[in-house]
Amino acid sequence: MAMKALDIYKLLPKTNCKKCGFPTCLAFAMKLASGKVDVDLCPDLDEQTRELLGGATRPPIRLVAIGAGERSFTVGEEFVLYRHERTFYHQPGLMMQVADTWPEERIEGVVARVRDETFHRVGEDLSVDGIAFRWESGDADRFGGVVGTVEACASVPEVIIADDPEAQAAALAHCGNFQPLIHAACADTAEAMCDLARKYGCALAVRAGDLEELKRLVGLCRDRGVENLMLDPAPATLRDFLARSVEIRRRAVERTDPDLGYPVVFDTVPLGLPDAATALGILKYAGVIIIDELGPASTMAALTLRQNIYTDPQKPIQVTPGLYPVNAPTGSAPVLMTVNFSLTYFTLLGYLEAAGIPCYLFIVDTEGMSVLTAVAGGKLTETLVADAIKTTELENRVDHRVLIIPGYAAPLSGKIEEETGWEVRVGPGDAAEIGEYLETGWEA
Amino acid sequence: MTSIDTVLASGRERLDEEMDALEGSVGYEETAYALPVTYAVTGMAVHDAASAREAYAASGSSVLVAGECLAAAGYAAEGGEGEPYTGFVPDTVLRRLGYSLVDGSIAGIGLVAGSPDDADAAAAICREMQEKYLLTFLAGGVIKTLTEAGVKVGLEYRLVPLGSTGMAAIHFADIIARVAMMFGGVQPGDTDRLLNYAAERAKAFVIAFPGLEDEEVAVIDGFRVLSIPILTPEGYEGGEWIRVPYLEAVREGMERRGIRVNVVAIPIPMACSPAFEGKSIRKEEMYVEFGGAKAAAFELLRVRPADEVEDGRVEVIGPEVGDLEEGSAVPLAILVDVAGASMKKDYEPVLERRIHTFLNYGEGSWHVAQRDLVWVRLTKDVVRRGVAIADLGRLLASKFRVEFPDLLDAVQVTLVTDRERVEAMLEEARAIYDERDERIAGMKDEDVGTYYSCTLCQTFAPNHVCIITPERPALCGAITWLDAKIAYEIAPAGANQPVEKGELIDPVLGQFEGVNRFVKKASHSAVDRVSLYGMMEEPMTCCGCFECIATILPEVNGIMIVNRDYLGDTPLGMTFSTLAGTIGGGAQTPGFVGISKGYILSDRFLQAENGIERVVWMPSLLRNELKGRLEEKLERMGIPELFDKIADETVAVSVEDLAEFLARVDHPALAMRPLI
């Protein structure tokens, strides 16, 4: 069970020595309680307390790093079963597969896509995270050769899919230093795989369709000195994956089964249904998802879903405040003010784009609050608007002085007018009506 | 004058006789419900005299069943009466009527039966029923009386002529029985559910005029079992029939069955919308102003007995806008009188605050401040378009009715612009304000049996439940106990729900059995118990909107309070926003609690931790804001020196400096029992 800050505080030295980097023991206790720092930062705890606090405050799922360099990523360190309970922290890595039996061009094609293809959404560049090499040829040297060729032209995180330690060794000889994920050890190969994982300092996936067997493999690997583990529940169907992944996550976050406290790998390729499987992996707790050659439409949708699911539900996503031109506006175009709550922004933007009316979207910083909340909470004020007009140099961007504010900001219209000297008009309360409003009512 | 008690017996007797004499087939066409009342009451589908008698016996000799069997026998023998009478209403038509009832386009139904002596009075009653969105059924001589007086009848006029005799009134009952079966899921024969349905949902009443035969009186009297009140303006006395003056019959009937009409349009020559709320009216745009610094003005909303409030009545006492010169400043009293069965005196101040909002909805009207500080302006523009002072009253009367449909049944507004009268009433108003303040300030948690919840924040803090008590406003500071109570009255399914305190578990912690039960359910079982008056054991959860956070400072055995507006560091070593991020989201975090500013001044403030005497630090901003009221409170407690012992950021930002300061001033918290 997780501990409350005060219970943790009682076990700390209460010296406010600041050696942990926090000004007081209580502040440190609060950080510990939320799982954001490690108990080891406190140098003055006895072994027993350290263990007790560690067990209660460390993330129930281990953090595992895949890859080296710029595009490396980490997975794990999750705390909850449902994102509304807190949030999901580390989005799964999508690893697009190539097989060593494929013709060179096909492999190159996938590699180039993984390396170069990005989609830009909401101030973020979205892309597939890396490549999964699948050993299909039965020839270890050939496998090593393919990995080597790719390694020479792309530095992205990798998964090496081969249940044969020799094939793994051949591949790792080329990429082992870049911390790929070794996939996967089973009962027979655990020993050899562990040796490889230790040799290169890589993470290792263990694979079994039965949770008890997975736990046994975890124990085996840990005994052989490998701590960075991932679990592949070897699903035969989507339904299998859902059931097993949910069960693993549940037992891990409830801290009832520490041996299941590792991120999950989902190899979707053998299941077919690439879109459904990828989406399921994103929604239901996969840390690494091995995907087939998804087309660009699927990739974009999958990456967007991942971005959605991994936003913090308690912290509304914020749009950067500023002036956004919509539909190529000129100096006479209307200026629509609203808040930087992303949902407000997107909804409004959608309707404006659909209406095809050139205008400026003028976003002020309400710290992600919606119009209604920002007005009620006093976050949206006339000074905020006046300052934003200055910072965006709005007066130089348009040749009129008329500001359209959201319907729910109507109580502020007079004050904004006074403070800014701009003429304020009150727009509709519902974004859906903005097109009609601008078509019928707008003239500067 | 007919005595109900006398004719009831003979009426019943005659019904019995007629039932005995019944012959042949009995039944209606175009219905799937046989004889609807009989079917609903007994579950028996009657089709001939024998089965009619059987059903009559099974119903315990219900007059409604008798009336229906007899009417249906007439139908089977001779058919309906024909034009202009509708007779038995077929299922398809009824379905549409039922639709309109549920849909709200018909507010309720009424039956007018008998033969009125005064045609004009009867016509007036019917007109009023039409205006109030009621669907009126007519039975007996009244139909002829009305048509002769030029009143058009027919379904399209919402005046349905059932039949030429009072006996046609039975169709009113078969309509209700079928609506219960069609729309209410009442099974035939389930009399209890039928009666329940009628009691809860049948928005129906009867107005009876003279000239009814004894057996007709008996049948109509039988409607009472369906919770339908029988009102009579003339001709009858005694029994359970209610005597009403002509003019009040409709209002009385509607009130007894809780029938309400929703007002929609506001009849004034000025647009009225929330979009205009924030508009200000500059001096040069203004035609006339009231109050401000230039003339006396005040507003007062009071609850009155129903018979003293005439809904929609607006009166201006003193000069109207046409009598005033452009640019003048005039005194004004805005008197809003309201009536409503569930309206309470305690709600007055909360509703009164809405005068401000509503007047600002007007395109050319503007209102600031409250009570005797109000300041109102009207623009030249709208005055030119014909807006008068009386229109402000109309605006208020309509808005109050629209916004509080369940709370208010009637609103009348008086606007006084006569200087002497305004000044004379001002003193009286001030006395009322004072009295209200005292009542609210003096309201204690133990004075009420019900607290209120707020779950608005569950959108982002899924398991957070705010419990609002008279002494502990919502932690956002925005909702007091009274606000929540009224919010509940207005929207009974809304985010503010009543919480029965239940048995007291711990008076110091402020734990109540009922509160715990509520919190457990509303938090979806995430929180089992809450202490309303403490922060160390099972404190209330925190959403994220709290005005202030109170946290313990174990090193100095005290409590610090930090408010949202203070951006700097605190002795705990965390800023408000870091702290808020750590404890928010709907979690229960012992040692930390979100609170409103108002709660700090309450006697219940963290009493489990020794309350205000335990407070060792708060930002100067908050300290200054609370200064007057806090000093007063400490004075009353006999510890006036405490105020200066509470540190702020100018004295200490680190816990070390704070400890030093507290030791120097000998803060009482240092000597209290340890918090941990």
Added chain:
Amino acid sequence: MSEEHNPEPGNRILEVRLGATKAEGGTRERVYTVGGAGTFPFLGAGPAAGHPPRIALEICDDTRTWSPIVLREVGDLAEDTGAWAAAAETTFGADMVRLSFTSTRQRGFDDFASLGTTVEEVIGATKYPLIVEGSTEPAIDSEVYRRIGEAAEGERVLLGTAEADRYRSVAASALAYGHAVVAQTPIDINLAKQLNILLHETALPPERIVIDPYTGTLGYGFEYSYSVMERIRSVALQGDADLARPMISSAIDSLNVKEVREADPETADEVAIRWEFYAAFSALIAGAEIVCVRHPGTVALLREALRALLEGSHPQEEAYGDESA
């Protein structure tokens, strides 16, 4: 109900029946029951698994605001609502049609008679249960829902959409003509609950309500909808009877977003289908019992996915076929 008759303890989602056979006073050849589950989606087996989710294809009576991508795909069908509806069942393989009366959204709409005609036409052309969406304008609600309800009398269609400030006409129509109701609230668990309570006060039985917690589009707030569906299912299973209702999900703006609208014409269908699929599939995982899409191609993709999720949990005939047979 005694323990004996209720072998699976715990809380269940209420079952809602859609469609009526001839014997029940309608003309449907298939009827569906949705809801009934006692676990999170696709995790249960046996009775706890509830009834399988259904896929609806949305069509409309006035195509002016409909996605050009879909219109291109369906071609002439768009001009013949009945044929479009028939094709949804036969050619495109949807479990049901959701007919949206987009004509009522135009300003000054008053051709109320056309609504009844279209409903009758679609009823005649289809064999499976129907969802019918009326107006969004309170001023005409009363007339619109009466016409629709009356024309579909006895068919037990799912009527949409009731909202907190305008639910009376929809509820009245459902009560008068024997239909079920979609109750929509904007991504908030408590508002969803409140609307159910309001509907309860109209005497509409709970087993005739399907909750629509509102589905935002993928990339445009979908995460709020996903979580609110998970929360509703979660508190329902914890015993909150007001929320233990089946859910319907339709990311109606999917085909209006920039990514889809501005897609290269060559790949537009691909993009449209994926954008709908990822949201609809995720909604199924979060607990939606009815998912609605507009592109015919999305239906097939969803069907395959659903089959893989349901494998082994439902009798074949219920999962994919005719329940009433």
